[in-house]
Each structure stands twice: as C-alpha cells, then as structure tokens.
Amino acid sequence: SNSIFAAVELAPRDPILGLNEAFNADTRETKVNLGVGVYYDDNGKIPLLAAVKAAEQARLQQQPPRGYQPIEGLGAYNTAVQNLLFGAGSELTAAGRVITAEALGGTGALKIGADFLKRLNAESKVYISDPSWENHRALFESAGFTVENYPYYDAGTRGVNFAAMKAALLSYAPGSVIVLHACCHNPTGADLSDAQWAEVVEACRERGLVPFLDMAYQGFADGIEPDAVAVRLFSASGLQFFVSSSFSKSFSLYGERVGALSIVTANKDESTRVLSQLKRVIRTNYSNPPIHGGAVVAAVLSSPELRQQWEDELAGMRDRIRAMRTGLVEAIKAEGVTQDFSFVIAQRGMFSYTGLTAAQVETLKNDFGIYAVSTGRICLAALNSKNIGYVAASIAKVL
Ligand code: PLP
Numbered sequence: 001s002n003s004i005f006a007a008v009e010l011a012p013r014d015p016i017l018g019l020n021e022a023f024n025a026d027t028r029e030t031k032v033n034l035g036v037g038v039y040y041d042d043n044g045k046i047p048l049l050a051a052v053k054a055a056e057q058a059r060l061q062q063q064p065p066r067g068y069q070p071i072e073g074l075g076a077y078n079t080a081v082q083n084l085l086f087g088a089g090s091e092l093t094a095a096g097r098v099i100t101a102e103a104l105g106g107t108g109a110l111k112i113g114a115d116f117l118k119r120l121n122a123e124s125k126v127y128i129s130d131p132s133w134e135n136h137r138a139l140f141e142s143a144g145f146t147v148e149n150y151p152y153y154d155a156g157t158r159g160v161n162f163a164a165m166k167a168a169l170l171s172y173a174p175g176s177v178i179v180l181h182a183c184c185h186n187p188t189g190a191d192l193s194d195a196q197w198a199e200v201v202e203a204c205r206e207r208g209l210v211p212f213l214d215m216a217y218q219g220f221a222d223g224i225e226p227d228a229v230a231v232r233l234f235s236a237s238g239l240q241f242f243v244s245s246s247f248s249k250s251f252s253l254y255g256e257r258v259g260a261l262s263i264v265t266a267n268k269d270e271s272t273r274v275l276s277q278l279k280r281v282i283r284t285n286y287s288n289p290p291i292h293g294g295a296v297v298a299a300v301l302s303s304p305e306l307r308q309q310w311e312d313e314l315a316g317m318r319d320r321i322r323a324m325r326t327g328l329v330e331a332i333k334a335e336g337v338t339q340d341f342s343f344v345i346a347q348r349g350m351f352s353y354t355g356l357t358a359a360q361v362e363t364l365k366n367d368f369g370i371y372a373v374s375t376g377r378i379c380l381a382a383l384n385s386k387n388i389g390y391v392a393a394s395i396a397k398v399l
Pocket of ligand 1: 037104105106108181186216247248254258259
C-alpha cells in the first residue's frame with residue numbers, strides 16, 4: 001500500500017479501558033465493574049453534585065460570553081486552588097512564592113509540569129512509586145524523561161516499605177524528580193504517615209531532589225485539610241516543589257477536565273520568571289484552558305454556602321466509601337472466610353489492593369461477571385448496598 005499510514009502499528013489496548021469494553025459486552029445482569037477509577041453513588045451512578053448544579057444554573061442564567069481565558073486560566077479559580085492546597089492564610093501565597101495554572105485535569109497538570117521540567121533539567125531522571133497510577137510512567141516518558149520506580153508497596157505487610165523508599169530517595173542524583181502521591185495512593189490505598197512525610201521532606205532537602213506531589217483525591221481520606229498534610233509539610237520546608245491537583249473526583253467533574261499545576265518557588269521574582277516559561281509550555285500545547293469547569297469550581301469555592309454544601313457532599317462520598325470498606329470486610333467474614341481482610345478498612349481513598357491474584361481476578365470475571373484489575377485493585381466506590389453481598393460471596397468462592 002502507498003498510504004502514509006501503511007506502517008502504523010496497532011498500539012496496545014489500555015488495560016482499564018479494555019476491561020470496561022469487556023464489562024459492557026457482558027450480558028449477565030449481576031455483573032459488577034470494580035475496575036473503574038470513578039466514584040459511583042449507591043445507585044451505581046456518577047453523581048452531579050448539588051453545589052455544582054446550583055453554580056451551573058446561575059452561570060446559565062448569566063449567559064456569559066465565551067472569550068479566551070488567560071493562558072494560565074481563571075484567576076479566581078487559581079486562587080481557590082491555592083487556598084485548598086496551601087491553606088487560606090498561607091505565608092507562601094502571601095509572599096508570592098506560588099504560581100498556579102489551571103490545567104486540563106490532573107493529567108494535564110502533570111503534563112505541563114513534565115514539559116516545563118524537561119526544559120529546566122533535561123538530564124534528570126523521574127522516579128515514580130512501585131506501583132503507581134499507570135499513566136505516570138507514560139506521561140513522563142512522553143515528555144522525554146527516563147522513568148524508574150522507587151520502592152513503595154510491601155505486599156507482605158500491605159503497607160509501605162518506608163525504609164526501602166527512604167534509602168532509595170537518599171541514593172538518587174541531585175535534581176532527580178520524585179513523583180509522590182499526596183494522599184489516597186492509587187492503586188494501593190497505602191499512604192505515608194505524617195511522620196514519614198516529614199522524613200521524605202528531609203530526604204528531598206538532603207539530596208537536592210525535585211518533589212512533584214500528585215494530589216488527585218484531596219478530601220477522600222480524612223478531609224480537605226488533613227489530606228493536605230504532605231503539601232503543608234513541603235510548604236513549611238522552604239523547598240521548591242510542584243503540585244498537580246484535580247477536581248475530577250472531589251467535584252465529580254471528570255469530563256470537564258478541571259485540574260491545576262502549582263509551583264512553589266524561592267521568591268516572588270522567581271515566580272514571575274517561572275510563570276512566564278510555564279505559559280510558553282501551555283501556549284504551545286493548547287493555548288488556554290476551557291472556561292466552564294473552572295468557572296463552576298471557582299463559583300462553588302468562593303460562595304460560603306456552596307462551599308459548605310460541597311464539603312458536605314464530599315464528606316458523603318468519603319463516608320460511603322468507608323462504609324463499603326467495612327461492609328465488604330464484614331460480608332466476606334460472614335461468608336465463613338477465615339483469611340483476614342481488615343487491612344481493607346485501613347487503606348485510604350477510592351481503591352484497595354485486595355491481594356487477589358490475577359488467576360482469582362480471572363475467575364471472578366469468568367464465573368461471576370465481577371471485573372477487577374489483574375493486579376487485584378478494586379474500586380470501593382463501585383460497591384453499593386445492592387451488589388456488595390454478591391461481590392463478597394463471589395470473592396469468598398474464589399479464595
Ligand atoms: N493522578 C492520579 C494518581 C490519578 O489517580 C488520576 C486519575 O485517576 C489522575 C492523576 C488524573 O486525574 P484527571 O482525571 O483529573 O486527569
């Protein structure tokens with residue numbers, strides 16, 4: 001063939017999207033998709049939060065024109081992001097040490113951060129946790145970096161192998177970029193303690209590393225403020241660092257693509273220069289972000305009533321996930337299983353590394369129509385009062 005595409009090879013299927021396709025094609029009525037990465041309510045639906053609905057209705061009535069946004073997005077939105085991440089009375093923001101750019105979700109924030117870093121220090125290596133969100137590696141590699149893993153999850157203790165993680169950090173070359181899950185580690189649900197975070201901050205200082213915090217689930221562990229502990233410890237350290245953040249989960253606004261990249265610099269003058277370079281990265285990628293999602297989030301966060309309503313709704317999502325953790329553990333036990341699953345209760349965020357083997361996950365799919373990631377990761381937010389008993393009974397049968 002003389003087509004210009006004749007030599008294009010078929011790319012491997014995204015494993016999670018492949019799972020969704022198989023789930024959709026399954027005709028069993030009892031099927032359950034635990035492989036997803038989104039929050040479903042007790043009816044198995046993605047919620048549209050009441051605070052979001054109210055802000056959208058107000059916006060619709062206003063009928064605002066659709067001019068271009070600034071390259072770094074809406075100012076009110078970026079300020080609201082800074083208040084959530086760094087605290088409303090943050091000395092860093094007051095000193096002009098933080099720049100924030102609205103981005104296309106957390107993924108977009110990671111991507112513009114990666115592109116900016118590549119221009120800053122082309123030779124650095126990037127280290128991600130073992131395991132990590134599957135897109136971290138691809139994303140930094142596509143920005144031109146070599147990506148390696150630092151030790152993180154310990155299947156034996158179902159926690160973090162912190163000694164190994166810290167030793168690894170202390171062995172990396174100065175300038176290495178360390179991608180850290182700020183809370184609700186995806187996929188394992190295993191987080192660092194506050195004391196361990198303090199040690200990570202010191203390791204980064206001692207070794208001259210570049211911390212890149214990824215905060216995709218603020219509010220899903222203990223709440224907005226407690227979940228920001230890693231960001232706050234880095235803020236207090238005087239170091240420079242990156243934070244990507246996302247409202248996909250916390251506002252249930254997945255498809256609106258609302259996230260942000262924040263960079264903490266040494267001083268206000270540096271901030272001006274760094275922002276000017278970040279704007280070049282944005283300008284040559286997508287020029288400026290879309291309006292709607294950011295405007296809605298800004299409206300919610302700058303209205304005391306809507307903000308309270310949002311925090312209540314976020315607490316509702318957090319509490320429901322927790323109830324599903326306890327419920328699953330109890331229901332598995334009630335099936336007569338003696339193996340201890342109580343670690344599921346201690347894990348944080350939307351996911352659990354259940355310890356189910358790839359073979360057990362395969363049997364769950366084939367025999368019961370229950371879909372999970374082959375690593376044994378399940379999404380607790382895909383469980384609900386109707387399917388939890390069936391899932392527990394099925395897990396009991398494959399153990
Ligand atoms: N980072 C982590 C750890 C995630 O789990 C996710 C989403 O699943 C993201 C980033 C990306 O979020 P967004 O959908 O806002 O791009």
